[in-house]
Amino acid sequence: MRGDLPDGSTQRGGLLADTLVELADTLGDEGEPDVPLRRLAGRAVRLTGAAAAGVLLADESGDLRVVGASCEPARLLTAVGPGPDCHRRGTAVAVIEMGGGALPADFTRRALASGYAAVFAVPVRHREEVVGALVLFRAVPGELPAHSAAVARSLADAAAVGVLQRRARRHHQRLAAQLQTALDSRIPVEQVKGVLAERWHVSVDDAFALLRAHARAHHLRIADLAAGILAGTASLPPPGGDTA
Template sequence: MSTTDRRVRETFVELADTLVDDYDVLGFLDVLAHRVVELLDVDACGVVLADHHGTLSLVAASTEETRLLELSQLQNAEGPCLDAFHGGRPVSMEDLRAGDERWPRFAPAAREAGFLAVHALPMRLREVVVGAMNLFAAAPGGLPADSMALGQAMADVATIGILHERTVRQQGAVVGQLQAALDSRILVEQAKGVLAERLSVSVDDAFALLRGHARSSNSKLRDVAAAVVDGAITELRA
Protein backbone atom coordinates (compact mmCIF):
# COMPACT_ATOMS: atom_id res chain seq x y z
CA MET A 1 0.00 0.00 0.00
CA SER A 2 1.40 3.40 -0.99
CA THR A 3 1.78 6.25 1.47
CA THR A 4 -1.05 8.11 -0.28
CA ASP A 5 -3.39 5.12 -0.13
CA ARG A 6 -2.57 4.64 3.54
CA ARG A 7 -3.26 8.31 4.27
CA VAL A 8 -6.60 8.15 2.45
CA ARG A 9 -7.58 5.11 4.50
CA GLU A 10 -6.50 6.79 7.73
CA THR A 11 -8.47 9.92 6.83
CA PHE A 12 -11.70 8.04 6.25
CA VAL A 13 -11.21 6.19 9.54
CA GLU A 14 -10.60 9.54 11.25
CA LEU A 15 -13.76 11.03 9.76
CA ALA A 16 -15.83 7.93 10.52
CA ASP A 17 -14.72 8.03 14.14
CA THR A 18 -16.67 11.26 14.57
CA LEU A 19 -20.01 9.58 13.80
CA VAL A 20 -21.06 9.20 17.42
CA ASP A 21 -23.96 10.55 19.44
CA ASP A 22 -22.19 13.73 20.60
CA TYR A 23 -19.58 14.44 17.97
CA ASP A 24 -18.08 17.87 17.44
CA VAL A 25 -19.47 19.10 14.10
CA LEU A 26 -17.14 22.07 13.92
CA GLY A 27 -14.05 20.04 14.71
CA PHE A 28 -15.18 17.41 12.22
CA LEU A 29 -15.46 19.94 9.39
CA ASP A 30 -12.12 21.51 10.31
CA VAL A 31 -10.47 18.09 9.97
CA LEU A 32 -12.24 17.62 6.65
CA ALA A 33 -11.00 20.95 5.22
CA HIS A 34 -7.38 20.27 6.13
CA ARG A 35 -7.40 16.64 4.96
CA VAL A 36 -8.86 17.70 1.60
CA VAL A 37 -5.93 20.08 1.07
CA GLU A 38 -3.48 17.36 2.06
CA LEU A 39 -4.92 14.59 -0.12
CA LEU A 40 -6.20 16.35 -3.24
CA ASP A 41 -3.20 18.53 -4.04
CA VAL A 42 -5.15 21.77 -3.75
CA ASP A 43 -4.08 24.88 -1.89
CA ALA A 44 -7.14 25.62 0.22
CA CYS A 45 -10.58 24.35 1.15
CA GLY A 46 -13.72 25.94 2.54
CA VAL A 47 -16.98 24.40 3.74
CA VAL A 48 -20.34 26.17 3.79
CA LEU A 49 -23.60 24.90 5.29
CA ALA A 50 -27.22 26.02 4.95
CA ASP A 51 -29.21 27.25 7.94
CA HIS A 52 -32.93 26.66 8.46
CA HIS A 53 -33.72 29.43 5.95
CA GLY A 54 -31.57 27.80 3.28
CA THR A 55 -28.97 30.57 3.61
CA LEU A 56 -25.36 29.45 3.31
CA SER A 57 -22.83 30.30 6.00
CA LEU A 58 -19.14 29.53 6.33
CA VAL A 59 -18.31 26.85 8.91
CA ALA A 60 -14.74 25.77 8.06
CA ALA A 61 -11.77 27.09 6.10
CA SER A 62 -8.20 25.85 5.85
CA THR A 63 -6.69 29.37 5.75
CA GLU A 64 -7.65 32.90 6.71
CA GLU A 65 -7.49 34.00 3.05
CA THR A 66 -9.98 31.28 2.17
CA ARG A 67 -12.27 32.32 4.99
CA LEU A 68 -12.36 35.91 3.78
CA LEU A 69 -12.92 34.84 0.17
CA GLU A 70 -15.78 32.53 1.18
CA LEU A 71 -17.39 35.29 3.22
CA SER A 72 -17.13 37.66 0.26
CA GLN A 73 -18.68 35.01 -1.98
CA LEU A 74 -21.62 34.55 0.37
CA GLN A 75 -22.14 38.26 0.97
CA ASN A 76 -22.24 38.89 -2.79
CA ALA A 77 -24.51 35.86 -3.37
CA GLU A 78 -22.29 34.80 -6.25
CA GLY A 79 -19.78 32.04 -6.79
CA PRO A 80 -19.17 28.31 -7.19
CA CYS A 81 -20.36 27.25 -3.74
CA LEU A 82 -23.80 28.78 -4.33
CA ASP A 83 -24.00 27.18 -7.77
CA ALA A 84 -23.03 23.76 -6.40
CA PHE A 85 -25.47 24.09 -3.50
CA HIS A 86 -28.45 25.21 -5.56
CA GLY A 87 -27.75 22.87 -8.47
CA GLY A 88 -26.68 19.86 -6.43
CA ARG A 89 -23.84 19.23 -8.90
CA PRO A 90 -20.06 19.82 -8.97
CA VAL A 91 -18.97 23.17 -10.38
CA SER A 92 -15.49 23.88 -11.76
CA MET A 93 -13.66 26.86 -13.18
CA GLU A 94 -10.21 25.76 -14.33
CA ASP A 95 -8.96 29.28 -15.04
CA LEU A 96 -10.47 32.12 -13.03
CA ARG A 97 -8.81 34.64 -15.34
CA ALA A 98 -11.67 33.79 -17.70
CA GLY A 99 -14.30 33.77 -14.96
CA ASP A 100 -15.39 37.41 -14.81
CA GLU A 101 -18.42 36.91 -17.05
CA ARG A 102 -19.80 34.09 -14.92
CA TRP A 103 -18.81 35.53 -11.52
CA PRO A 104 -18.00 39.24 -11.97
CA ARG A 105 -17.38 39.79 -8.24
CA PHE A 106 -16.10 36.41 -7.09
CA ALA A 107 -13.54 35.75 -9.86
CA PRO A 108 -11.52 38.97 -9.31
CA ALA A 109 -11.67 38.46 -5.53
CA ALA A 110 -10.40 34.89 -5.90
CA ARG A 111 -7.52 36.02 -8.10
CA GLU A 112 -6.63 38.75 -5.62
CA ALA A 113 -6.56 36.08 -2.89
CA GLY A 114 -4.06 34.11 -4.96
CA PHE A 115 -6.30 31.47 -6.55
CA LEU A 116 -6.65 30.74 -10.26
CA ALA A 117 -8.86 27.63 -10.17
CA VAL A 118 -11.82 26.51 -8.08
CA HIS A 119 -13.89 23.36 -7.78
CA ALA A 120 -17.08 23.20 -5.69
CA LEU A 121 -18.61 19.89 -4.60
CA PRO A 122 -22.16 19.60 -3.25
CA MET A 123 -22.67 18.09 0.19
CA ARG A 124 -25.65 15.99 -0.69
CA LEU A 125 -27.50 12.90 0.51
CA ARG A 126 -30.23 11.80 -1.88
CA GLU A 127 -32.28 14.94 -2.62
CA VAL A 128 -31.10 16.82 0.47
CA VAL A 129 -28.24 19.28 -0.13
CA VAL A 130 -26.86 20.67 3.13
CA GLY A 131 -23.96 22.72 1.81
CA ALA A 132 -20.89 22.72 -0.43
CA MET A 133 -17.17 22.07 -0.20
CA ASN A 134 -14.91 24.40 -2.15
CA LEU A 135 -11.43 23.51 -3.40
CA PHE A 136 -9.07 26.30 -4.41
CA ALA A 137 -5.82 26.09 -6.39
CA ALA A 138 -3.15 28.71 -6.94
CA ALA A 139 -2.42 27.44 -10.45
CA PRO A 140 -4.95 27.11 -13.26
CA GLY A 141 -6.08 23.68 -14.38
CA GLY A 142 -8.49 20.89 -13.62
CA LEU A 143 -8.30 18.14 -11.03
CA PRO A 144 -7.77 14.55 -12.17
CA ALA A 145 -10.93 12.46 -12.23
CA ASP A 146 -9.73 10.30 -9.35
CA SER A 147 -9.07 13.40 -7.22
CA MET A 148 -12.54 14.76 -7.94
CA ALA A 149 -14.01 11.37 -7.05
CA LEU A 150 -12.08 11.29 -3.79
CA GLY A 151 -13.16 14.84 -2.98
CA GLN A 152 -16.79 13.96 -3.60
CA ALA A 153 -16.45 10.86 -1.45
CA MET A 154 -15.11 13.00 1.40
CA ALA A 155 -17.96 15.46 0.92
CA ASP A 156 -20.40 12.53 1.03
CA VAL A 157 -18.91 11.25 4.29
CA ALA A 158 -19.14 14.75 5.73
CA THR A 159 -22.79 14.98 4.70
CA ILE A 160 -23.57 11.70 6.41
CA GLY A 161 -21.78 12.95 9.50
CA ILE A 162 -23.75 16.19 9.53
CA LEU A 163 -27.07 14.46 9.06
CA HIS A 164 -25.92 12.01 11.69
CA GLU A 165 -27.81 9.05 10.37
CA ARG A 166 -31.14 10.84 10.59
CA THR A 167 -33.70 10.35 7.85
CA VAL A 168 -34.91 13.12 5.56
CA ARG A 169 -38.12 13.27 7.62
CA GLN A 170 -36.17 14.42 10.70
CA GLN A 171 -35.34 17.84 9.31
CA GLY A 172 -36.08 19.59 12.58
CA ALA A 173 -33.22 17.82 14.32
CA VAL A 174 -30.90 18.38 11.37
CA VAL A 175 -31.66 22.10 11.27
CA GLY A 176 -30.86 22.41 14.96
CA GLN A 177 -27.53 20.69 14.47
CA LEU A 178 -26.56 22.89 11.54
CA GLN A 179 -27.57 26.04 13.40
CA ALA A 180 -25.45 24.97 16.37
CA ALA A 181 -22.48 24.57 14.03
CA LEU A 182 -23.00 28.05 12.60
CA ASP A 183 -23.27 29.56 16.09
CA SER A 184 -20.09 27.75 17.13
CA ARG A 185 -18.25 29.16 14.12
CA ILE A 186 -18.96 32.70 15.31
CA LEU A 187 -17.54 31.87 18.74
CA VAL A 188 -14.40 30.37 17.20
CA GLU A 189 -13.86 33.51 15.11
CA GLN A 190 -14.09 35.60 18.28
CA ALA A 191 -11.55 33.37 20.02
CA LYS A 192 -9.18 33.58 17.05
CA GLY A 193 -9.29 37.36 17.27
CA VAL A 194 -8.70 37.33 21.02
CA LEU A 195 -5.68 35.04 20.70
CA ALA A 196 -4.24 36.87 17.71
CA GLU A 197 -4.28 40.15 19.62
CA ARG A 198 -3.16 38.65 22.92
CA LEU A 199 -0.20 36.75 21.46
CA SER A 200 0.60 39.06 18.52
CA VAL A 201 0.28 36.19 16.04
CA SER A 202 -1.58 35.76 12.76
CA VAL A 203 -5.20 34.64 12.72
CA ASP A 204 -4.15 31.35 11.10
CA ASP A 205 -1.62 30.72 13.88
CA ALA A 206 -4.24 31.59 16.48
CA PHE A 207 -6.58 29.01 14.98
CA ALA A 208 -3.81 26.41 14.96
CA LEU A 209 -3.34 27.02 18.70
CA LEU A 210 -7.06 26.59 19.32
CA ARG A 211 -7.21 23.41 17.28
CA GLY A 212 -4.09 21.99 18.88
CA HIS A 213 -5.35 22.64 22.40
CA ALA A 214 -8.72 21.06 21.60
CA ARG A 215 -7.06 17.92 20.31
CA SER A 216 -4.46 17.61 23.07
CA SER A 217 -7.10 18.08 25.77
CA ASN A 218 -9.72 15.94 23.98
CA SER A 219 -12.11 18.90 24.08
CA LYS A 220 -14.56 20.29 21.58
CA LEU A 221 -13.27 23.18 19.52
CA ARG A 222 -16.31 25.23 20.52
CA ASP A 223 -15.65 24.66 24.23
CA VAL A 224 -12.02 25.74 23.94
CA ALA A 225 -13.06 28.85 22.01
CA ALA A 226 -15.63 29.73 24.67
CA ALA A 227 -13.03 29.34 27.40
CA VAL A 228 -10.62 31.64 25.56
CA VAL A 229 -13.29 34.30 25.02
CA ASP A 230 -14.41 34.06 28.66
CA GLY A 231 -10.84 34.23 29.93
CA ALA A 232 -10.90 30.78 31.49
CA ILE A 233 -7.99 29.71 29.25
CA THR A 234 -5.08 32.13 29.23
CA GLU A 235 -2.03 29.87 29.00
CA LEU A 236 -1.96 29.09 25.27
CA ARG A 237 1.43 29.95 23.81
CA ALA A 238 2.64 30.55 20.26
Protein backbone atom coordinates in the same frame (compact mmCIF):
# COMPACT_ATOMS: atom_id res chain seq x y z
CA MET B 1 -1.08 -4.92 -1.44
CA ARG B 2 -1.15 -1.91 0.90
CA GLY B 3 2.43 -2.55 2.00
CA ASP B 4 3.61 -2.12 -1.59
CA LEU B 5 2.26 1.45 -1.81
CA PRO B 6 4.61 4.41 -1.33
CA ASP B 7 4.66 5.79 2.19
CA GLY B 8 2.90 8.98 1.10
CA SER B 9 0.07 7.04 -0.51
CA THR B 10 -0.24 4.85 2.56
CA GLN B 11 -0.47 7.85 4.84
CA ARG B 12 -3.03 9.57 2.60
CA GLY B 13 -5.08 6.39 2.45
CA GLY B 14 -5.13 6.16 6.23
CA LEU B 15 -5.99 9.84 6.57
CA LEU B 16 -8.81 9.48 4.05
CA ALA B 17 -10.25 6.48 5.90
CA ASP B 18 -10.04 8.26 9.25
CA THR B 19 -11.66 11.38 7.83
CA LEU B 20 -14.53 9.47 6.24
CA VAL B 21 -15.25 7.71 9.53
CA GLU B 22 -15.15 10.98 11.48
CA LEU B 23 -17.50 12.69 9.02
CA ALA B 24 -20.06 9.90 8.98
CA ASP B 25 -19.92 9.28 12.75
CA THR B 26 -23.19 10.32 14.39
CA LEU B 27 -22.23 9.30 17.92
CA GLY B 28 -19.64 12.00 18.52
CA ASP B 29 -19.77 14.93 20.90
CA GLU B 30 -23.16 16.57 20.34
CA GLY B 31 -21.82 19.67 22.05
CA GLU B 32 -19.42 20.19 19.12
CA PRO B 33 -21.22 18.64 16.14
CA ASP B 34 -19.33 20.76 13.56
CA VAL B 35 -15.83 19.69 14.63
CA PRO B 36 -15.41 17.09 11.83
CA LEU B 37 -16.69 19.66 9.31
CA ARG B 38 -14.23 22.26 10.55
CA ARG B 39 -11.44 19.74 10.10
CA LEU B 40 -12.67 18.79 6.65
CA ALA B 41 -11.21 21.82 4.87
CA GLY B 42 -7.67 21.13 6.06
CA ARG B 43 -8.01 17.42 5.37
CA ALA B 44 -9.33 18.14 1.87
CA VAL B 45 -6.23 20.21 1.10
CA ARG B 46 -3.94 17.37 2.18
CA LEU B 47 -5.94 14.69 0.39
CA THR B 48 -6.64 16.42 -2.93
CA GLY B 49 -3.58 18.59 -3.40
CA ALA B 50 -5.67 21.76 -3.49
CA ALA B 51 -4.09 25.01 -2.37
CA ALA B 52 -6.99 25.81 -0.04
CA ALA B 53 -10.50 24.65 0.81
CA GLY B 54 -13.66 25.78 2.54
CA VAL B 55 -16.84 24.08 3.72
CA LEU B 56 -20.33 25.56 3.47
CA LEU B 57 -23.20 24.17 5.51
CA ALA B 58 -26.89 25.06 5.34
CA ASP B 59 -28.70 24.96 8.66
CA GLU B 60 -32.16 23.42 9.00
CA SER B 61 -33.68 26.73 7.93
CA GLY B 62 -31.60 26.73 4.75
CA ASP B 63 -29.24 29.56 5.76
CA LEU B 64 -25.67 29.02 4.55
CA ARG B 65 -22.57 29.61 6.64
CA VAL B 66 -18.90 28.75 6.32
CA VAL B 67 -18.16 26.12 8.98
CA GLY B 68 -14.54 25.54 8.11
CA ALA B 69 -11.72 26.82 5.91
CA SER B 70 -8.03 26.07 5.55
CA CYS B 71 -7.13 29.79 5.59
CA GLU B 72 -8.78 33.19 5.83
CA PRO B 73 -8.81 33.97 2.07
CA ALA B 74 -10.52 30.63 1.44
CA ARG B 75 -13.06 31.39 4.18
CA LEU B 76 -14.01 34.69 2.57
CA LEU B 77 -14.21 33.26 -0.93
CA THR B 78 -16.14 30.14 0.10
CA ALA B 79 -19.01 32.29 1.33
CA VAL B 80 -19.67 33.67 -2.16
CA GLY B 81 -19.46 32.54 -5.77
CA PRO B 82 -19.18 28.85 -6.70
CA GLY B 83 -19.90 27.50 -3.20
CA PRO B 84 -23.40 28.94 -2.76
CA ASP B 85 -24.09 28.28 -6.47
CA CYS B 86 -23.12 24.62 -6.02
CA HIS B 87 -25.41 24.29 -3.00
CA ARG B 88 -28.29 25.95 -4.81
CA ARG B 89 -27.97 23.81 -7.94
CA GLY B 90 -27.02 20.59 -6.17
CA THR B 91 -24.36 19.87 -8.79
CA ALA B 92 -20.60 20.33 -9.00
CA VAL B 93 -19.20 23.64 -10.22
CA ALA B 94 -15.85 23.79 -11.98
CA VAL B 95 -13.98 26.90 -13.09
CA ILE B 96 -10.70 25.71 -14.56
CA GLU B 97 -9.31 29.20 -15.22
CA MET B 98 -10.12 31.98 -12.81
CA GLY B 99 -9.68 34.78 -15.34
CA GLY B 100 -11.90 33.25 -18.00
CA GLY B 101 -14.92 35.42 -17.28
CA ALA B 102 -17.08 32.68 -15.77
CA LEU B 103 -17.15 34.33 -12.35
CA PRO B 104 -17.97 37.84 -11.09
CA ALA B 105 -15.09 40.24 -11.54
CA ASP B 106 -14.77 40.98 -7.81
CA PHE B 107 -14.57 37.29 -6.91
CA THR B 108 -12.01 36.69 -9.64
CA ARG B 109 -9.89 39.64 -8.54
CA ARG B 110 -9.87 38.52 -4.90
CA ALA B 111 -9.15 34.90 -5.82
CA LEU B 112 -6.26 35.79 -8.10
CA ALA B 113 -4.85 38.12 -5.46
CA SER B 114 -4.92 35.19 -3.01
CA GLY B 115 -3.00 33.00 -5.46
CA TYR B 116 -5.88 30.87 -6.73
CA ALA B 117 -6.13 30.09 -10.44
CA ALA B 118 -9.05 27.62 -10.45
CA VAL B 119 -11.95 26.71 -8.17
CA PHE B 120 -14.12 23.61 -7.80
CA ALA B 121 -17.20 23.09 -5.64
CA VAL B 122 -18.72 19.72 -4.80
CA PRO B 123 -22.21 19.47 -3.28
CA VAL B 124 -22.48 18.00 0.21
CA ARG B 125 -25.51 15.90 -0.56
CA HIS B 126 -27.16 12.57 0.15
CA ARG B 127 -29.52 11.47 -2.60
CA GLU B 128 -31.76 14.47 -3.25
CA GLU B 129 -30.95 16.42 -0.08
CA VAL B 130 -28.20 19.01 -0.40
CA VAL B 131 -26.85 20.48 2.84
CA GLY B 132 -23.78 22.39 1.72
CA ALA B 133 -20.72 22.44 -0.48
CA LEU B 134 -17.02 21.58 -0.32
CA VAL B 135 -15.02 24.23 -2.21
CA LEU B 136 -11.47 23.58 -3.45
CA PHE B 137 -9.08 26.26 -4.70
CA ARG B 138 -6.11 25.39 -6.91
CA ALA B 139 -2.96 27.41 -7.47
CA VAL B 140 -2.74 26.36 -11.12
CA PRO B 141 -5.39 26.45 -13.85
CA GLY B 142 -6.78 23.24 -15.30
CA GLU B 143 -9.14 20.41 -14.47
CA LEU B 144 -9.13 18.86 -11.02
CA PRO B 145 -7.31 15.52 -11.34
CA ALA B 146 -9.66 12.55 -11.45
CA HIS B 147 -8.31 11.06 -8.23
CA SER B 148 -8.67 14.37 -6.40
CA ALA B 149 -12.22 14.79 -7.73
CA ALA B 150 -13.14 11.30 -6.52
CA VAL B 151 -11.70 12.00 -3.07
CA ALA B 152 -13.58 15.30 -2.86
CA ARG B 153 -16.86 13.58 -3.73
CA SER B 154 -16.24 10.89 -1.11
CA LEU B 155 -15.52 13.50 1.54
CA ALA B 156 -18.61 15.50 0.63
CA ASP B 157 -20.83 12.40 0.61
CA ALA B 158 -19.58 11.27 4.02
CA ALA B 159 -20.12 14.75 5.43
CA ALA B 160 -23.71 14.75 4.15
CA VAL B 161 -24.44 11.39 5.79
CA GLY B 162 -23.10 12.59 9.12
CA VAL B 163 -24.98 15.90 9.03
CA LEU B 164 -28.31 14.34 8.03
CA GLN B 165 -28.07 11.51 10.54
CA ARG B 166 -27.32 13.94 13.36
CA ARG B 167 -30.27 16.08 12.32
CA ALA B 168 -32.54 13.03 12.15
CA ARG B 169 -31.45 12.00 15.64
CA ARG B 170 -32.07 15.48 17.02
CA HIS B 171 -35.50 15.48 15.38
CA HIS B 172 -36.39 12.18 17.03
CA GLN B 173 -35.06 13.45 20.36
CA ARG B 174 -37.25 16.54 20.10
CA LEU B 175 -40.29 14.41 19.26
CA ALA B 176 -39.57 12.12 22.20
CA ALA B 177 -39.26 15.12 24.52
CA GLN B 178 -42.53 16.56 23.22
CA LEU B 179 -44.29 13.24 23.71
CA GLN B 180 -42.89 12.93 27.22
CA THR B 181 -44.06 16.45 28.05
CA ALA B 182 -47.52 15.62 26.73
CA LEU B 183 -47.57 12.44 28.80
CA ASP B 184 -46.39 14.25 31.91
CA SER B 185 -49.16 16.80 31.41
CA ARG B 186 -51.76 14.12 30.84
CA ILE B 187 -51.07 12.15 34.03
CA PRO B 188 -52.37 14.76 36.53
CA VAL B 189 -55.41 15.40 34.30
CA GLU B 190 -56.32 11.71 34.36
CA GLN B 191 -55.80 11.57 38.12
CA VAL B 192 -58.00 14.61 38.75
CA LYS B 193 -60.74 13.28 36.48
CA GLY B 194 -60.98 10.21 38.69
CA VAL B 195 -60.88 12.26 41.90
CA LEU B 196 -63.64 14.62 40.75
CA ALA B 197 -65.79 11.84 39.36
CA GLU B 198 -65.68 10.05 42.70
CA ARG B 199 -66.14 13.24 44.74
CA TRP B 200 -69.13 14.50 42.76
CA HIS B 201 -70.60 11.12 41.76
CA VAL B 202 -70.44 11.96 38.07
CA SER B 203 -68.93 10.17 35.09
CA VAL B 204 -65.27 10.61 34.24
CA ASP B 205 -66.27 12.38 31.02
CA ASP B 206 -68.48 14.81 32.93
CA ALA B 207 -65.69 15.47 35.42
CA PHE B 208 -63.34 16.29 32.57
CA ALA B 209 -65.93 18.59 30.96
CA LEU B 210 -66.21 20.54 34.23
CA LEU B 211 -62.45 20.71 34.61
CA ARG B 212 -62.03 21.95 31.04
CA ALA B 213 -64.82 24.54 31.37
CA HIS B 214 -63.27 25.97 34.53
CA ALA B 215 -59.81 26.12 32.95
CA ARG B 216 -61.14 27.94 29.89
CA ALA B 217 -63.18 30.38 31.98
CA HIS B 218 -60.09 31.32 33.97
CA HIS B 219 -57.60 31.15 31.05
CA LEU B 220 -55.66 28.28 32.60
CA ARG B 221 -53.99 25.27 31.09
CA ILE B 222 -55.94 22.16 32.00
CA ALA B 223 -52.74 20.40 33.07
CA ASP B 224 -51.76 23.30 35.35
CA LEU B 225 -55.24 23.38 36.94
CA ALA B 226 -55.15 19.64 37.46
CA ALA B 227 -51.69 19.80 39.06
CA GLY B 228 -52.88 22.61 41.32
CA ILE B 229 -55.91 20.63 42.46
CA LEU B 230 -53.72 17.62 43.26
CA ALA B 231 -51.27 19.84 45.16
CA GLY B 232 -54.07 21.59 47.06
CA THR B 233 -53.23 25.00 45.64
CA ALA B 234 -56.31 25.22 43.40
CA SER B 235 -59.91 24.18 43.73
CA LEU B 236 -62.88 23.54 41.52
CA PRO B 237 -66.47 24.38 42.44
CA PRO B 238 -68.89 21.44 42.33
CA PRO B 239 -71.41 21.05 39.51
CA GLY B 240 -73.88 23.94 39.63
CA GLY B 241 -71.37 26.13 41.49
CA ASP B 242 -69.90 29.41 40.23
CA THR B 243 -67.14 28.83 37.64
CA ALA B 244 -66.52 32.48 36.91
